[in-house]
Amino acid sequence: MITQCEKSEELDQLVERARTYTSKGKVADYIPALGQADPNALSIAVHYTDGRCLAAGDTEKTFTLQSISKVLTLALAIMDNGEDYVFERVGMEPTGDPFNSIAKLETMVPSKPLNPMINAGALAVTNMLSGNTIEEKLGRLLAFVHDMTGKTHITYSSKVAESEFKTANLNRSLCYFMKEHHIIKGDVEELIDLYTKQCAIEVNCNDLARIGLVIANEGKDPETGREIIPKQISRIVKTFMVTCGMYNASGEFAIKVGIPAKSGVSGGIIAAYPNKLGIGICGPALDDKGNSIAGIKLLEMMSARYGLSIF
Numbered sequence: 001m002i003t004q005c006e007k008s009e010e011l012d013q014l015v016e017r018a019r020t021y022t023s024k025g026k027v028a029d030y031i032p033a034l035g036q037a038d039p040n041a042l043s044i045a046v047h048y049t050d051g052r053c054l055a056a057g058d059t060e061k062t063f064t065l066q067s068i069s070k071v072l073t074l075a076l077a078i079m080d081n082g083e084d085y086v087f088e089r090v091g092m093e094p095t096g097d098p099f100n101s102i103a104k105l106e107t108m109v110p111s112k113p114l115n116p117m118i119n120a121g122a123l124a125v126t127n128m129l130s131g132n133t134i135e136e137k138l139g140r141l142l143a144f145v146h147d148m149t150g151k152t153h154i155t156y157s158s159k160v161a162e163s164e165f166k167t168a169n170l171n172r173s174l175c176y177f178m179k180e181h182h183i184i185k186g187d188v189e190e191l192i193d194l195y196t197k198q199c200a201i202e203v204n205c206n207d208l209a210r211i212g213l214v215i216a217n218e219g220k221d222p223e224t225g226r227e228i229i230p231k232q233i234s235r236i237v238k239t240f241m242v243t244c245g246m247y248n249a250s251g252e253f254a255i256k257v258g259i260p261a262k263s264g265v266s267g268g269i270i271a272a273y274p275n276k277l278g279i280g281i282c283g284p285a286l287d288d289k290g291n292s293i294a295g296i297k298l299l300e301m302m303s304a305r306y307g308l309s310i311f
């Protein structure tokens with residue numbers, strides 16, 4: 001287990017250059033508790049399959065997963081139900097719409113969310129997790145996070161979860177629409193309860209980089225070789241990260257950075273370079289698509305300097 005990452009002057013310099021972009025972004029405040037984040041913050045951890053790790057900025061500071069959790073619930077839902085069941089209820093195509101849009105749900109025939117990385121698709125995926133109660137489902141998701149990070153104390157922020165639960169009316173609308181069309185079943189309030197808790201799971205950049213590394217490493221624990229996610233499912237997850245991970249900025253991101261990645265409105269970005277490394281970033285100031293503005297700049301700079309594009 002990595003306890004201390006190396007400092008790298010070069011990475012520090014890139015972070016300071018990227019940090020200048022934070023002033024052009026804005027911290028998300030539609031979930032009121034997220035509005036308290038420091039807009040100038042920017043940190044990164046890079047974990048390699050051989051056990052090395054590099055860090056810059058305050059990598060111990062915690063933040064919530066938000067939409068990054070969609071990657072984890074997707075993997076777990078496929079492990080629980082199999083590919084056929086999951087993809088009968090959620091599609092595999094990018095939307096070109098904002099992450100919380102309801103528009104395509106009504107126009108698509110048959111009515112199902114286009115992919116698991118937008119809110120509608122992620123809510124449908126969360127609805128598929130196995131377990132008899134919210135506590136059991138959340139417990140299984142947390143155990144999955146503990147397995148990937150090696151840290152068993154990771155839990156969710158009840159403050160952020162409650163703040164989102166109180167204000168999640170758009171997500172409730174998506175759920176009621178999908179319930180009407182039999183894409184989801186059960187109690188919508190319970191689903192929103194579970195979803196807001198999943199989004200409020202608190203990690204730091206090192207945890208995120210470690211999760212990215214497991215995904216990069218074909219689902220295996222890089223230290224022990226133990227399978228945490230079946231290889232085929234880690235492949236599906238990485239592919240969705242490329243096509244839909246940065247919402248309606250995924251195309252530009254694939255060209256300018258070229259690494260499977262997923263963002264969240266807390267300013268987190270997870271990235272997984274196949275068979276090589278995992279990256280965890282936090283920079284709460286967001287661009288107009290809801291992605292960390294300086295986080296994306298930092299990845300663009302790193303990709304250009306180190307030739308990181310997988311394409």
Ligand SMILES: NC(=O)CC[C@H](N)C(=O)O
Nearest residue numbers: 066067099119199264265
């Ligand atoms: N893009 C995001 O990170 C969105 C996640 C957030 N919890 C929401 O549903 O609105």
